[in-house]
Amino acid sequence: MTAQLRISRARLAQNIASVRARVAPAEVMVVVKDDAYRHGVETVASVVREAGVSWLGAIDLRSALRAKAAVGDAARVFCWLTLGTDETHKALTGGLELGVGDAAYLERIADAAAGTAVVHLKIDTGLHRNGVRPEQWPAFVGRAAELERAGRIRVAGIWSHISEASDEDDDVARAAFDVAVEVAREAGLAPEVRHLAASAAGWAREEFRYDLVRFGAFVYGVRSADGPVLPGIVPVATLVAPVVAVRGDEVEIGIGSLDGLPSSLAGVADVGTPGGSRALLRVALGSSVVAAWPGAAVGDEVAVWGDGARGESSSTTLAEAIGTVGEEPLLRLSPLIPRVVVD
Numbered sequence: 379m380t381a382q383l384r385i386s387r388a389r390l391a392q393n394i395a396s397v398r399a400r401v402a403p404a405e406v407m408v409v410v411k412d413d414a415y416r417h418g419v420e421t422v423a424s425v426v427r428e429a430g431v432s433w434l435g436a437i438d439l440r441s442a443l444r445a446k447a448a449v450g451d452a453a454r455v456f457c458w459l460t461l462g463t464d465e466t467h468k469a470l471t472g473g474l475e476l477g478v479g480d481a482a483y484l485e486r487i488a489d490a491a492a493g494t495a496v497v498h499l500k501i502d503t504g505l506h507r508n509g510v511r512p513e514q515w516p517a518f519v520g521r522a523a524e525l526e527r528a529g530r531i532r533v534a535g536i537w538s539h540i541s542e543a544s545d546e547d548d549d550v551a552r553a554a555f556d557v558a559v560e561v562a563r564e565a566g567l568a569p570e571v572r573h574l575a576a577s578a579a580g581w582a583r584e585e586f587r588y589d590l591v592r593f594g595a596f597v598y599g600v601r602s603a604d605g606p607v608l609p610g611i612v613p614v615a616t617l618v619a620p621v622v623a624v625r626g627d628e629v630e631i632g633i634g635s636l637d638g639l640p641s642s643l644a645g646v647a648d649v650g651t652p653g654g655s656r657a658l659l660r661v662a663l664g665s666s667v668v669a670a671w672p673g674a675a676v677g678d679e680v681a682v683w684g685d686g687a688r689g690e691s692s693s694t695t696l697a698e699a700i701g702t703v704g705e706e707p708l709l710r711l712s713p714l715i716p717r718v719v720v721d
């Protein structure tokens with residue numbers, strides 16, 4: 379056996395049910411960026427389909443098309459990276475709905491559309507990452523309304539993204555968002571969905587949910603760093619590694635920093651073993667050393683992080699211990715670590 383990332387479909391389904399119940403009547407968009415936070419776009423899309431969730435979201439075209447292929451007509455797929463001309467064609471042919479945060483891109487989409495392109499217009503509410511600035515918004519939505527009347531586009535949504543770093547900043551962003559929606563309506567647009575929040579604000583603050591909440595982290599059971607443990611949300615992935623040698627009171631396991639295990643975890647993390655929780659003592663390139671348990675043997679399996687069933691910490695708890703965000707231990711993992719999907 380080698381190290382592997384075990385993905386539980388049941389836990390994924392549980393988290394999806396939990397976030398849906400939490401934000402209803404608002405709907406949930408399951409975000410599958412970074413290959414579904416390493417869980418695998420196809421795996422997540424198939425659970426989403428079974429659950430009957432109606433939205434998936436991805437940044438880049440490739441992941442969005444993979445998500446659409448996996449989910450078919452069962453869900454709408456939103457893709458929010460600004461695409462070039464060729465990619466825009468592919469996205470529209472592939473049935474994606476596009477996030478548009480710049481005026482030139484809106485024209486590109488209208489030109490590429492064979493039928494009616496479905497778009498979600500993005501206002502910049504302060505993050506300055508992407509999105510139309512408030513001073514340009516009236517002209518932008520005016521042009522969108524013109525293109526909509528001409529049948530080239532349909533404005534299905536108005537959206538933005540917030541930092542979720544402080545409630546005060548988020549409140550300012552929300553006020554700017556409300557103004558933008560109002561201006562869009564005055565221009566003659568009638569968006570079906572307004573979406574602003576991701577996991578943290580969507581979970582905690584009702585007034586941020588609008589019609590749709592884009593959930594990434596919480597769907598995968600990743601908490602906000604330094605955030606509370608959330609009812610009904612469980613880690614979906616467990617990173618396991620085999621025992622490769624036993625030496626006195628130390629046990630060597632087959633995963634190291636080259637596999638993406640941060641070496642800064644040595645001395646601060648507890649892993650789960652057949653004998654319960656044990657300290658992670660050292661992290662080398664291709665292997666790591668853990669405090670032994672009675673009867674430790676080559677071939678035993680150790681949970682490096684996961685849902686706590688064997689005494690291991692969650693990836694978020696480990697991330698907190700080394701001062702990073704909860705998804706980091708997942709995203710750092712080498713793509714060579716096989717993923718195994720379990721029920």
Ligand SMILES: *Cc1c(COP(=O)(O)O)cnc(C)c1O
Nearest residue numbers: 409539576577592593594595596
């Ligand atoms: C990553 C991302 C999300 C999901 O964020 P989480 O905090 O992981 O829930 C939602 N919307 C956008 C635009 C994103 O980039």
